[in-house]
Amino acid sequence: MDRQILHFDIDAFFASVEQLDHPEYQNKPLIVGGDSDRGVVATCSYEARKFGVRSAMSAVVAKKLCPNGIFVSGNMKRYQEVSRQIFEFIKSKFDHVEIVSIDEAYIDITECNQSAIEIAMDLKRSVNQMTGLTVSVGLSYNKFLAKLASDWNKPDGIFVIKREDIPSILLPLPIIRIHGLGKKTCEKLNNIGIFTIEDLYQYPQSFLNEFLGELYATEIYHRIHGIDHRTVEEHHDRKSYGKETTLQEDTTDREIIKGILDQYLIRIREALEKRSLMAKTITIKIKYQDFEQFTRSYSLEYYTNNLKIWREALNSTFELLELDKPVRLVGLTLSNFEDQDYKQFNLLESI
């Protein structure tokens, strides 16, 4: 039987919280992020999106596109508080919840008695009554498609992707919409005439290897064919081992950064081995000279503590990073653990 996965994503999260807290911003083009020359847009209200303003855009460009935009610097503590309130509520209602970011979660609702649509409508209504925020919900039989669905008719959307919808929905989709494909990779593929998933279908999986490395290539190849076996991990990121340091000097040298990450990987893996832990997820953290920061994660489909596999995952993830400014801090984390001894114990029991 197919699983039923719900993906939940708050609309214009930081900007919507600001509009709720400051009614004078309602229905206005609101941009959250510093407005200095070096400022970056964290997010913006849908009123500002009409002008083409987007997350991660420089404030200078945002101002040009939307001269009447109101800039606010944002209040992370407040967003975290709202996020916590919503996810505590969701966790009290559902057994299988994986929180993936400050405003986004997957819920496995396969075992729920109500219909998926009813569950989604109830959830949207409850969150709206509780906080005043609107959310978009996607429903499908795997995580990749559920996430695609929640994005489909934002804001305040609800969308279902069924198996029979795969050709009509996936084939015409621009490749930039494939979660996990970076802008640079898409540009390279565009340059050789690949614009949509249908274009990509003409090539074998091995073709993607040279762009993405084998690990990612396999995953992306599966995704575009509607296959994604990743489960909803309730304890996602609850435990992690990581290391990060501010560099002695800011650098743009990728080899230096890669070398540091590799050293971290060796040490983290050793720490895990001592505790008989295997992990599934690797996360790279980068902070630029101007303090803008981001993380990029990759999850394997199985738990491991094999250094060779982790190196491959690290390298593939690193290759996709677009480092366009001097870096001041790098970090690496392994998370999503399973106890190796426990697993061996289980195996013995089942023999």
Ligand code: TTP
């Ligand atoms: P998103 O869910 O990607 O964006 P959003 O909620 O603002 O808008 P959407 O309606 O499209 O879901 O990210 C959640 C929050 O994370 C967002 O409100 C601000 C923050 N964020 C950044 O700070 N920088 C970024 O580049 C992105 C994408 C998000």
Ligand code: MG
């Ligand atoms: Mg959102």
